[in-house]
Amino acid sequence: xxxxxxxxxxxxxxxxxxxxxxxxxxxxxxxxxxxxxxxxxxxxxxxxxxxxxxxxxxxxxxxx
Numbered sequence: 001x002x003x004x005x006x007x008x009x010x011x012x013x014x015x016x017x018x019x020x021x022x023x024x025x026x027x028x029x030x031x032x033x034x035x036x037x038x039x040x041x042x043x044x045x046x047x048x049x050x051x052x053x054x055x056x057x058x059x060x061x062x063x064x
Contacts, residue, residue: 035041
């Protein structure tokens with residue numbers, strides 16, 4: 001367990017580290033980073049193509 005004197009220092013280091021995860025050059029803000037990290041950005045995408053077709057049978061692939 002962390003003692004009371006080190007807790008603020010560890011919190012500060014964690015926040016500095018989180019700031020390094022956000023893109024460089026002002027291209028990405030923390031809200032965009034969070035959407036990408038939690039998967040909400042994927043909800044806005046469409047379905048992949050050929051999703052309605054059956055899975056291919058790999059035993060029918062001809063030899064080389």
